[in-house]
Amino acid sequence: QKNGISNGTLYKKTFIEHFEQAPMYVAVLTFLGFGVGTVFGYLRDFMRAWGLEKRNVATEREQQKDFVPLYQDFENFYTRNLYMRIRDNWNRPICSVPGPQFDLMERVTDDYNWTFRFTGRTIKNVINMGSYNYLGFAETDVNALKTVTRELQKYGTGICSTRQEMGTLDKHVELEQLVAKFLGVEDSMVFGMGFATNSMNIPALVGKGCLILSDELNHTSLVLGARLSGATIRIFKHNNMQSLEKLLREAIIYGQPRSRRAWRKIIILVEGIYSMEGSIVRLPEIVSLKKKYKAYLYLDEAHSIGAVGATGRGVVEYFGMSPDDVDVLMGTFTKSFGAAGGYIAGKKDLVDFLRTHSHSAVYATSMCPPVAEQIIRAMKCLMGLDGTTQGLQRVRQLGKNTRYFRRRLHEMGFIIYGNDDSPVVPLLLYMPGKIGAFARRMLEKNIGVVVVGFPATPITESRARFCVSAAHTREMLDTVLNALDELGDFLHLKYSRYSKSSHPELYEETRLELED
Amino acid sequence: VQEKEELIEEWQPEPLVPSVPKEHPALNYNIVSGPPTHIITVNGKKCVNFASFNFLGLLDNEKVKNAAQASLKKYGVGTCGPRGFYGTFDVHLELEERLAKFMRTEEAIIYSYGFATIASAIPAYSKRGDIVFVDEASCFAIQKGLQASRSNIKLFKHNDMADLERLLKDQETEDQKNPRKARVTRRFIVVEGLYMNTGDICPLPELIKLKYKYKVRIFLEESLSFGVLGEHGRGITEHFGINIDDIDLISANMENSLASIGGFCCGRSFIIDHQRLSGQGYCFSASLPPLLAAAAIEALNIMEDNPDIFQILRHKCERIHKALQGISGLKVVGESFSPTLHLQLEESCGSRENDVKLLKRVVDYCMNSGIALTQARYLDKEEKCLPAPSIRVVITVEQTEQELDKAASLLKEAAQSVLN
Numbered sequence: 008q009k010n011g012i013s014n015g016t017l018y019k020k021t022f023i024e025h026f027e028q029a030p031m032y033v034a035v036l037t038f039l040g041f042g043v044g045t046v047f048g049y050l051r052d053f054m055r056a057w058g059l060e061k062r063n064v065a066t067e068r069e070q071q072k073d074f075v076p077l078y079q080d081f082e083n084f085y086t087r088n089l090y091m092r093i094r095d096n097w098n099r100p101i102c103s104v105p106g107p108q109f110d111l112m113e114r115v116t117d118d119y120n121w122t123f124r125f126t127g128r129t130i131k132n133v134i135n136m137g138s139y140n141y142l143g144f145a146e147t148d149v150n151a152l153k154t155v156t157r158e159l160q161k162y163g164t165g166i167c168s169t170r171q172e173m174g175t176l177d178k179h180v181e182l183e184q185l186v187a188k189f190l191g192v193e194d195s196m197v198f199g200m201g202f203a204t205n206s207m208n209i210p211a212l213v214g215k216g217c218l219i220l221s222d223e224l225n226h227t228s229l230v231l232g233a234r235l236s237g238a239t240i241r242i243f244k245h246n247n248m249q250s251l252e253k254l255l256r257e258a259i260i261y262g263q264p265r266s267r268r269a270w271r272k273i274i275i276l277v278e279g280i281y282s283m284e285g286s287i288v289r290l291p292e293i294v295s296l297k298k299k300y301k302a303y304l305y306l307d308e309a310h311s312i313g314a315v316g317a318t319g320r321g322v323v324e325y326f327g328m329s330p331d332d333v334d335v336l337m338g339t340f341t342k343s344f345g346a347a348g349g350y351i352a353g354k355k356d357l358v359d360f361l362r363t364h365s366h367s368a369v370y371a372t373s374m375c376p377p378v379a380e381q382i383i384r385a386m387k388c389l390m391g392l393d394g395t396t397q398g399l400q401r402v403r404q405l406g407k408n409t410r411y412f413r414r415r416l417h418e419m420g421f422i423i424y425g426n427d428d429s430p431v432v433p434l435l436l437y438m439p440g441k442i443g444a445f446a447r448r449m450l451e452k453n454i455g456v457v458v459v460g461f462p463a464t465p466i467t468e469s470r471a472r473f474c475v476s477a478a479h480t481r482e483m484l485d486t487v488l489n490a491l492d493e494l495g496d497f498l499h500l501k502y503s504r505y506s507k508s509s510h511p512e513l514y515e516e517t518r519l520e521l522e523d
Numbered sequence: 524v525q526e527k528e529e530l531i532e533e534w535q536p537e538p539l540v541p542s543v544p545k546e547h548p549a550l551n552y553n554i555v556s557g558p559p560t561h562i563i564t565v566n567g568k569k570c571v572n573f574a575s576f577n578f579l580g581l582l583d584n585e586k587v588k589n590a591a592q593a594s595l596k597k598y599g600v601g602t603c604g605p606r607g608f609y610g611t612f613d614v615h616l617e618l619e620e621r622l623a624k625f626m627r628t629e630e631a632i633i634y635s636y637g638f639a640t641i642a643s644a645i646p647a648y649s650k651r652g653d654i655v656f657v658d659e660a661s662c663f664a665i666q667k668g669l670q671a672s673r674s675n676i677k678l679f680k681h682n683d684m685a686d687l688e689r690l691l692k693d694q695e696t697e698d699q700k701n702p703r704k705a706r707v708t709r710r711f712i713v714v715e716g717l718y719m720n721t722g723d724i725c726p727l728p729e730l731i732k733l734k735y736k737y738k739v740r741i742f743l744e745e746s747l748s749f750g751v752l753g754e755h756g757r758g759i760t761e762h763f764g765i766n767i768d769d770i771d772l773i774s775a776n777m778e779n780s781l782a783s784i785g786g787f788c789c790g791r792s793f794i795i796d797h798q799r800l801s802g803q804g805y806c807f808s809a810s811l812p813p814l815l816a817a818a819a820i821e822a823l824n825i826m827e828d829n830p831d832i833f834q835i836l837r838h839k840c841e842r843i844h845k846a847l848q849g850i851s852g853l854k855v856v857g858e859s860f861s862p863t864l865h866l867q868l869e870e871s872c873g874s875r876e877n878d879v880k881l882l883k884r885v886v887d888y889c890m891n892s893g894i895a896l897t898q899a900r901y902l903d904k905e906e907k908c909l910p911a912p913s914i915r916v917v918i919t920v921e922q923t924e925q926e927l928d929k930a931a932s933l934l935k936e937a938a939q940s941v942l943n
Contacts (some may be wrong), residue, residue: 045714065791065792065793065796066793067793068768068791068793070735071740073738074738074739074740075705075706075707075709075710075738076709077648077709077740077793077794077797078797079707079919085912086800090800097607098606098607098611099609099610100612100613100615100616101609101611101612101613102612102613103597103598104599105598105599105601105602105603105604105609105610106597106599109609112613124657131602135609137604137608137609138602138603138604138608138609138610139603139809140603144601145599145600145601145603146599147595147596147597147598147599151595152595152596152599152600153594155600156592156595159591159592159814160588160592161556161557161558162558163558163560163582163583163584163587163588163782164582164587164588164591164782164783164784164814164815164818165577165581165582165778165781165782165783165818166559166778166784167559167575167576167582167778167779167782167783168559168574168576168897169900170552171552171900172574172897172898172899172915173555173563173572173574173575173895173897174554174559174575175552175553175554175555175564176554176555176556176557176559177554177555177556177557178629180554186850199634199636199784200636200638200804201808201809202639202803202804202807202808202809203636203638203639203804206642206667206890207638207667212540226807227803228803228807228808231671231803234671235667250833256527259530259531259534260527260530260531269534270536271536271537272536272537272539273536273894301533301534301535301536302536302537303536320537334539335539339809340601341601341602341603341809344601344602344900344918345600345601345603346600346601346812347600347601347602347635347809347811348810356540356542356543357539357540359543359550360540360541360542360543361540362550362552363543363550364902365904366663366902367638368901369663369686369900369902370638370662370663370664371636371637371638371664371899372636372637372638372784375784375815376558377591377595377600377814378600378601378812381601389910395674406556444726455609457608457609466691485551500721504617506690513582514929516874
């Protein structure tokens with residue numbers, strides 16, 4: 008069902024998201040597929056237990072055989088029997104820069120994926136639809152990396168100390184000021200790892216007696232941070248504002264579960280773009296809810312910073328809102344900036360508090376200088392501070408590529424989830440057998456894709472996930488789209504039931520007139 | 524309905540963050556300009572660095588930098604993806620192989636952040652209902668890993684094997700009451716090779732005996748002892764001459780001796796392979812930037828080619844340990860061969876805050892005269908067993924004998940002038 012909102016007061020442009028349901032027979036066949044896999048799994052386990060088949064998995068030491076077993080047999084059933092069959096589609100090693108094209112190391116298996124062997128050959132120039140390289144900053148151009156090379160020579164690679172001891176370098180101070188300027192906030196703090204930014208700072212901000220309202224589909228780092236904080240967690244349906252409002256009202260009216268005391272703080276955890284769905288958070292509605300009920304908002308912009316918004320400043324700019332509306336702006340540098348690490352930005356009080364009380368500032372190493380320099384140069388390029396308009400061009404190119412790619416996929420008849428403007432494009436495959444077939448055949452056509460199944464997605468909704476990049480040219484996208492067309496017909500993946508335009512060239516001309 | 528609206532109107536939350544006083548020590552932190560190597564420029568002053576964990580002096584090594592530069596030219600900076608989705612580079616595979624070979628285990632796995640290594644490894648094996656016996660003085664990363672695992676934690680007194688045995692015996696009697704549950708409850712002991720908070724080592728041979736007697740698995744955290752203890756720098760197992768297969772999991776971070784970023788776990792394939800699907804910091808986070816992996820490989824090469832640096836480091840540690848004895852007002856905490864020592868106040872002046880202020884004056888005195896030191900920092904409210912405030916002294920291979928002597932005499936002077 009399409010979901011278009013033109014709530015004139017809150018949204019400045021139409022917000023279109025798709026979550027089409029597949030026909031019923033698809034769900035039935037998916038369950039059947041898993042059922043067959045499970046039956047065969049039991050059969051193989053039985054044969055292995057009775058020695059009729061070779062055991063390939065590593066085993067416990069002789070001296071420790073009478074210890075309590077480390078893994079329960081049932082926990083690993085799925086891994087042993089279903090995941091193992093299509094294991095060759097993940098952890099594919101590459102040996103070049105993860106740009107729009109890369110080189111894969113060729114891997115073969117002699118024993119049905121239990122072990123792999125490298126043949127020594129590389130598959131060259133595979134089109135990369137899997138890496139999070141939204142603005143194309145993963146590059147090896149000597150000119151572009153000039154300052155990074157210089158800083159690496161000056162500072163070396165490590166820090167060997169924590170932020171509060173001897174680990175704050177002048178580079179960190181420079182970077183933090185730049186990030187604050189980029190986002191339009193008072194101050195910011197950077198950390199060495201994006202995952203750790205969430206799991207080490209949420210416990211510093213909330214504790215027992217506080218309430219966390221977290222979206223259904225939040226990332227593991229947010230869930231871990233929420234659990235480690237000791238606060239009560241309640242989950243609202245994905246991007247569903249009625250569910251969130253109901254939880255907020257209940258929380259304020261009834262208070263804490265047993266004592267009925269008032270909650271100390273209520274904090275809402277959401278992401279900018281959800282990486283498995285491609286949906287964008289409904290920020291204007293959440294901000295109005297938060298203001299009405301006096302809650303705090305924590306926005307994780309891991310995928311959206313740099314990727315959406317007219318100048319790449321994330322969902323806050325995309326919706327035309329002010330960064331003061333969000334209490335805690337968090338993001339990572341891994342995706343759009345081609346580096347590593349995370350940041351938290353906001354008012355000066357917030358950042359001062361984190362400098363003194365964050366777990367990462369006291370116990371974990373700070374970011375290393377060459378990586379900090381890469382972020383500085385990428386951000387300067389985006390802001391136009393290096394004297395060129397390259398940054399803005401990249402953001403525009405990403406927007407164009409995203410809209411083109413999504414439009415063509417819709418026309419071909421695939422089921423795509425997510426917002427029309429999000430560069431993360433999940434294509435639904437549903438059946439377990441198609442996961443392996445899809446990824447392998449795309450590799451044969453020299454295209455590298457990412458497929459995800461259970462448990463990262465619900466059991467019936469396995470998908471392939473494409474990440475569009477500003478560095479992809481129109482020819483690369485066309486190659487990929489033609490390959491998808493062929494493969495879609497061959498594997499019967501075109502489940503969508505909406506009629507498509509059959510004259511794409513005409514359509515494109517009219518669209519050009521309507522765009523400003 | 525009217526009442527409900529009133530309740531909503533009246534409710535006031537606490538402010539998002541409590542305000543922090545301006546004189547809080549962590550807000551006036553040291554800013555280092557330039558690389559944090561042997562001679563470090565702190566707040567504009569050049570000092571000899573006694574505060575960064577650069578034990579083998581590899582932070583400034585030309586070969587390491589050249590390896591990182593070559594990798595930068597080939598791969599760029601970031602990996603743009605987790606290990607499962609095209610974030611595995613050939614340098615990662617090579618580093619894992621080299622680490623496994625160096626430590627003489629079957630397999631190794633790399634994480635992109637030192638803190639996340641042990642904090643992801645423990646919850647991958649120990650779940651709700653399992654039992655973990657952990658030392659009181661273990662570092663914060665271990666505590667977070669234990670909290671994330673939701674297992675039953677039993678603390679035993681620091682390095683006290685009798686206390687640990689008592690806890691194990693108690694557990695045994697519990698088991699006999701409920702044998703069915705006992706058959707599925709996993710048990711672990713988590714210890715560190717060289718403790719960060721106290722500077723001493725764990726009695727590994729006795730732990731191995733307890734392991735086989737009570738059927739518990741051992742997880743060893745070797746962040747400080749990797750590259751320091753042992754004849755070839757393989758850590759505490761080499762120091763005591765123990766078969767490495769007796770330890771179920773060794774976890775270490777590469778941020779100390781290897782002067783890079785990240786961490787690794789090594790052990791038998793049976794154990795390590797599990798983390799590839801269930802280690803949260805591995806599956807859900809971007810992989811280590813290749814230039815850091817290349818730097819770590821080069822650092823390993825240097826460690827393998829020059830096995831005599833470990834002996835030199837030990838010699839320097841013993842020298843300064845002896846020189847720092849007998850300072851009035853400060854006592855040395857740590858083994859004689861440990862490269863990080865704590866200097867604690869012999870008598871506390873009443874409150875922790877005043878102790879911290881006093882130690883800060885000692886540190887400032889030394890910094891003004893050219894020796895960079897730092898206080899050991901903790902999160903006061905979050906630690907399970909908060910150690911006493913102390914000054915951290917770090918010994919590296921690059922410090923000369925004169926510098927060591929100068930540091931010792933300066934600390935004596937500072938203690939005299941501040942504490943008397």
